[in-house]
Amino acid sequence: MASPIPLAKKQQINLLRGWPSPHLLPADLLSAACQRVLADPVESVPILQYAPDEGYQPLRERLAQWLGRHYGVEPDANRICITGGASQNLACVLQSFTDPHYTRAVWMVAPCYHLAATIFEDSGFAGRLRAVPEDDEGIDIEELERRIKALESKERIESQAEPKPFKNPGPFRKLYRHVIYAVPTCSNPSGKTMSVRRRESLVKLARKYDALVISDDVYDFLQWPLDGAVDPQRPPEMRLPRLCDIDMSLGRAENDSQGFGHTVSNGSFSKIAGPGVRTGWAEGTPAFVLGLSKTGSSMSGGAPSQLCAAMLADLLRTGELESFIETKTRPELQRRHKIMMDAVKEHLEPLGAVGRESSVSGESIYGGYFVWLTLTQGPPGVLVSDAAVKEENIIIGRGDMFAVRGDEQGAKFDQNIRLCFSWEPEEALVDGVRRLGLLIKRMQGNLAHYEKMAAEVKDSDRPVSSWV
Ligand SMILES: Cc1ncc(COP(=O)(O)O)c(C=O)c1O
Known part of the structure; x- marks a missing residue:
């Protein structure tokens, strides 16, 4: 499905899509x-x-x-x-x-x-x-x-x-x-x-x-x-x-x-x-x-x-x-994860984004496809997602997508975003996080403008995983 929101004319970076990179297909x-x-x-x-x-x-x-x-x-x-x-x-x-x-x-x-x-x-x-x-x-x-x-x-x-x-x-x-x-x-x-x-x-x-x-x-x-x-x-x-x-x-x-x-x-x-x-x-x-x-x-x-x-x-x-998993899939994902976390440290942490380094408390272990961030100094994930599409042509997972449907109050994720590191090329991971950093900085300086912009977006027009 094509995006119903007019996209910014910048190279699209899709950090929502949870697919393996083409290099990881044997x-x-x-x-x-x-x-x-x-x-x-x-x-x-x-x-x-x-x-x-x-x-x-x-x-x-x-x-x-x-x-x-x-x-x-x-x-x-x-x-x-x-x-x-x-x-x-x-x-x-x-x-x-x-x-x-x-x-x-x-x-x-x-x-x-x-x-x-x-x-x-x-x-x-x-x-x-x-x-x-x-x-x-x-x-x-x-x-x-x-x-x-x-x-x-x-x-x-x-x-x-x-x-x-x-x-x-x-x-x-x-x-x-x-x-x-x-x-x-x-x-x-x-x-x-x-x-x-x-x-x-x-x-x-x-x-x-x-x-x-x-x-x-x-x-x-x-x-x-x-x-x-x-x-x-x-x-x-x-x-x-x-x-x-x-x-x-x-x-x-x-x-x-x-x-x-x-x-x-x-x-x-x-x-x-x-x-x-x-x-x-x-x-x-x-x-x-x-x-x-x-x-x-x-x-x-x-x-x-x-x-x-x-x-x-x-x-x-x-x-x-x-052997493919041991020598190719896992090391490539590990490298991609590090690249993304380094970019997060440089561009998002100073703006209040907090990620988890480890997937288990007390152990230095990670895995999977995703980085989950809490935007402790705002703005809310949904605002970032809307503005990222409009101004940067970047697609991200907004926290509220991952609340339980029908029981959204049971656990809320309004301040979160999910970034996938398995799909986009490595340079795009860095560029995507860098552009998100610039965007969040702009947003923190002018929240009212972005709140107004998000109020005009219909929920059905927001990114879903099938977007290409
Ligand atoms: C937790 C989880 N379960 C299931 C799936 C889909 O698995 P499958 O492709 O085997 O249907 C995914 C894919 O992203 C997933 O993250």
């Missing part, structure tokens, strides 16, 4: 893998046919090995099924394990990945998305519990009878009472990583309230130490247990007679091989994974992305994908 590796997997009819015929519901078996097995090594857990292909990526799988999880009448609410750690809201709304949760604030360690567990209790007791008072589900989950699936949505590692947008103790408390709370935690673990392979040089040989230091690993380590919960567990890890190849492959994986208990594979759209033709799944399985077999 086209040649994927092309060679495609040739290999289609060369022999013994392999190519099943690959080009309908897939098993749980997905391409060699990819399940190789993922189990790779993830097992990475997270230090016992590999088990029965805990994994192949998906069409994190977004598609989020929709499938909701189709199979939630009910818009029975499931009370979707609790979203805020600021949240804004594009998830529509997926929840499509599954019948419009008006029932609830914000849960986070602090430096991640989700505020006490506040989440307080809000869950308040909701449950309000609903008990308002309607005596237990809500009856619309759906019949059948023998392979169950309906959860609550959903908690989190991006615990290198979160989009805040860049934060949840501490281990918060992870443990979150899993325990999910067990207590019959909640399913859907954990988008899409940035887990993109973490780097902040100190010192970019060293491709140096392995990432941070391998915190996923929520699903913690859930598994606690054994089956007392009230979980069928062993569905209370967490699902939503993994994706989008950030490590390319969003266009539209392939990912879900990891949970074997019962949960079996149930997920019984989602109607998987039963009709099998798991999505069968051809890409075969190509990616081949790249895991040869080790080329792992």
Whole structure:
């Protein structure tokens, strides 16, 4: 969609778009893998046919090995099924394990990945998305519990009878009472990583309230130490247990007679091989994974992305994908992050912008695609975004985009902006931040003018992620 706001005639810099830079797309590796997997009819015929519901078996097995090594857990292909990526799988999880009448609410750690809201709304949760604030360690567990209790007791008072589900989950699936949505590692947008103790408390709370935690673990392979040089040989230091690993380590919960567990890890190849492959994986208990594979759209033709799944399985077999991530993707993102943070220090910090260097309190670790800034001396993020489009042809993420839709008061981000360092060329990252600095300075000197300008902009004309 083209921008409805007339753009300044300067080179456009898009710091909103959360895409990988074209250099980070392993086209040649994927092309060679495609040739290999289609060369022999013994392999190519099943690959080009309908897939098993749980997905391409060699990819399940190789993922189990790779993830097992990475997270230090016992590999088990029965805990994994192949998906069409994190977004598609989020929709499938909701189709199979939630009910818009029975499931009370979707609790979203805020600021949240804004594009998830529509997926929840499509599954019948419009008006029932609830914000849960986070602090430096991640989700505020006490506040989440307080809000869950308040909701449950309000609903008990308002309607005596237990809500009856619309759906019949059948023998392979169950309906959860609550959903908690989190991006615990290198979160989009805040860049934060949840501490281990918060992870443990979150899993325990999910067990207590019959909640399913859907954990988008899409940035887990993109973490780097902040100190010192970019060293491709140096392995990432941070391998915190996923929520699903913690859930598994606690054994089956007392009230979980069928062993569905209370967490699902939503993994994706989008950030490590390319969003266009539209392939990912879900990891949970074997019962949960079996149930997920019984989602109607998987039963009709099998798991999505069968051809890409075969190509990616081949790249895991040869080790080329792992090596591409280690030697190219992660070091390039690390370098880009440093370039952007240096520019932020020079051009924005003197104007009161505060970022976080580390994604985990007390550790020099960062990762993901985004820098999240608080404009402590103003102006509000929405004003900066409007003026950046008009005067600089720069597109940024304004904080209020990442508030929880329908519960904007539950956690507010009016003073924040999100800048993406993965997409634009490195020179544009610096130039974009420099031009934003000049703009914010002008704005701080004449706020009334910019308030008037923003008042004339319709919300529907403001940047959205699909802008090109
Ligand atoms: C937290 C989060 N979840 C999911 C996605 C989308 O993942 P996929 O491309 O696998 O659908 C993104 C992409 O930006 C993301 O940041």
